[in-house]
Amino acid sequence: MLNYVWFGLMAIALIVAAFTGKADAVTKGAMDSAKTAVEVALGLIGVLTLWSGMMRVAEASGLVTLLGRALRPVMRLLFPEVPAEHPASGAIVLSVAANMLGLNNAATPLSIKAMEELQTLNENKDTATNPMVTFMALNTSGVQLIPATMIAILAQQGSANPTWIIAPSLVATAIGTAAAVIAAKLLQRFYPSGATAASAAEEVQK
Amino acid sequence: MTWSIIGDAIRLTLEGISRWAIPLLLVAIPLIGMIRKVKVYDVFVDGAKEGFEVAVKIIPFLVAILVAIGMFRGSGAMDWLTGALHPLLNAVGFPAELFPLAVLRTLTGSGSLAFATDLIKTHGPDSLLGRMAATMYGSSETTFYVLAVYFGAIGVKRTRHAVPAALIGDVVAAIATVAVCMWMF
Numbered sequence: 421m422l423n424y425v426w427f428g429l430m431a432i433a434l435i436v437a438a439f440t441g442k443a444d445a446v447t448k449g450a451m452d453s454a455k456t457a458v459e460v461a462l463g464l465i466g467v468l469t470l471w472s473g474m475m476r477v478a479e480a481s482g483l484v485t486l487l488g489r490a491l492r493p494v495m496r497l498l499f500p501e502v503p504a505e506h507p508a509s510g511a512i513v514l515s516v517a518a519n520m521l522g523l524n525n526a527a528t529p530l531s532i533k534a535m536e537e538l539q540t541l542n543e544n545k546d547t548a549t550n551p552m553v554t555f556m557a558l559n560t561s562g563v564q565l566i567p568a569t570m571i572a573i574l575a576q577q578g579s580a581n582p583t584w585i586i587a588p589s590l591v592a593t594a595i596g597t598a599a600a601v602i603a604a605k606l607l608q609r610f611y612p613s614g615a616t617a618a619s620a621a622e623e624v625q626k
Numbered sequence: 627m628t629w630s631i632i633g634d635a636i637r638l639t640l641e642g643i644s645r646w647a648i649p650l651l652l653v654a655i656p657l658i659g660m661i662r663k664v665k666v667y668d669v670f671v672d673g674a675k676e677g678f679e680v681a682v683k684i685i686p687f688l689v690a691i692l693v694a695i696g697m698f699r700g701s702g703a704m705d706w707l708t709g710a711l712h713p714l715l716n717a718v719g720f721p722a723e724l725f726p727l728a729v730l731r732t733l734t735g736s737g738s739l740a741f742a743t744d745l746i747k748t749h750g751p752d753s754l755l756g757r758m759a760a761t762m763y764g765s766s767e768t769t770f771y772v773l774a775v776y777f778g779a780i781g782v783k784r785t786r787h788a789v790p791a792a793l794i795g796d797v798v799a800a801i802a803t804v805a806v807c808m809w810m811f
Contacts, residue, residue: 421789422773426694433697440702449700450693457688461681469677474655476673477666481659521644526651532680532779539780547784548777553791556776560732560769560792561799566640567764573743574760579751583633585760588806592765595802600795607787 464528471529475511484510498558498601499551501541508537512555522564531559550608557600562593680779687778691770695733704729720804723755727762728800732769732793739763758807766799 437446478484488495488509495502495509502508511534518527538552539545548556567589574582656666698704704726715722723745730738745759769792777785 421787422785425770425789426690429694429698432703433694433701436701436703436706440706442700442702445700445702446697447700449696449698453692453696454689456696457692458685460692461685461688464684465678465681467677468681469674472677472680473670473672473674474652477659477664477669478655479673480664480669481655481662483655483658518647521640521647523644523647526648528775529677531776535776535780536680539782545780546782548782548786548788552777552782553786553788556773556788557791557795559776560767560772561795562765562767564764566637566644567760568641568644569739570742570760570764571637573746574751574756577743577746577751577756579756581630581752583630583637584752584810585757585764586633586637588757588761588803588810589764591806592761592799592802596765596795596799599798600791603794604787604791607791611786613786 467525468529468532471526471533475514475530475533478510478514479507484514486510487513498554501549501551502538503541506537506541508534508541508551511537516558516563519559520563520565522566522568531555544613547613549613550604553608554601554604557604558597561597561600563597564593565590683781684775684778687774688771691774695770699730699734699737720801721755721758723749724758724762724800724804727759728796731763731766731800732796733771735768735771738768754807754811757811758804761807762800762803765803766796769793769796 433446433449437443475484484507485505488506489504491509491513492504495504495512499509499512502512511530515527515530515534518530534555535552538549538555541551542549567585570585570589571582574585656670659666659669707729708722708725711725712722715725727738727741727745730741742759742763746756749755749759751757751760773785773788773792777783777788
């Protein structure tokens with residue numbers, strides 16, 4: 421899917437540029453973005469290092485397992501493939517909590533940590549598993565409780581009531597997140613994972 | 627009136643939690659480690675080594691996605707798309723001005739922030755359209771950035787149903803934004 425989206429965006433850009441004559445802007449877009457991408461990735465080194473270390477301490481203290489166990493009913497519903505005692509459960513809980521609070525510089529490293537834990541349960545390392553996609557659905561739909569950036573911009577633009585957007589944002593986020601998670605659950609059977617295909621083949625051979 | 631008081635109370639509480647969460651976590655995690663007799667410093671440094679590796683691993687995935695998005699935006703394809711879909715958007719009652727924001731939101735964080743700010747400036751922060759723009763930005767995430775970074779960090783290339791599921795969520799969130807804002811306004 422990402423193959424089509426990726427190629428599609430670039431192909432459309434070239435075709436549209438042929439009509440609008442914006443070849444220079446397309447070139448600039450490509451070069452600037454390549455630079456930005458590296459800056460973003462390198463800019464993450466500090467917080468990634470910090471939270472990787474903290475997560476290791478939390479794991480060694482048994483905190484991560486405890487968190488996963490505390491939210492077992494929710495976790496079992498959303499991530500039935502993840503064993504309750506596995507560190508992935510706790511890592512997912514921590515990352516979702518950081519996202520909800522809008523702690524952006526902690527949320528990204530913690531989410532990557534959760535993905536790494538989910539990867540340890542993956543039999544086919546270059547293919548996404550069902551829990552990974554469900555976790556991704558939670559992340560891409562943005563479960564932030566307070567849209568702090570937008571409230572600040574509304575206030576700066578002279579809004580009489582900048583916090584008005586909290587309630588509709590919460591409702592829209594909740595509906596969008598529910599839709600993404602339900603879609604992930606419904607679609608998973610139509611996109612066979614390499615693991616089940618491999619184990620099915622093994623079964624046949626036996 | 628009462629709604630705004632409740633809203634402020636919730637906001638202040640959550641802002642307080644957000645402000646204190648990181649310093650508290652940074653002390654609470656090692657504290658519990660100390661109680662459990664974990665050599666917190668040694669364990670921290672050992673785990674922290676991974677951070678650099680992960681950041682470098684993300685680079686190819688992030689360059690790929692951001693370059694494609696940069697080219698798409700540079701070409702002016704967004705204006706074309708909005709123009710082409712204008713009649714359809716009008717027919718279903720989705721404000722055409724918001725459509726570019728809905729698309730940009732999934733592609734670029736900084737680009738959609740600039741676009742939303744511009745809509746708020748143009749139409750006023752307390753107008754229906756301004757509030758819809760703010761709500762749309764606040765209720766979603768930069769889907770393709772998130773996909774590139776998280777799958778990139780663990781080297782997953784076959785993302786299966788991740789893109790369709792995420793996009794379904796984004797479309798539903800955009801429609802919900804418009805509907806809820808119109809209902810509350």
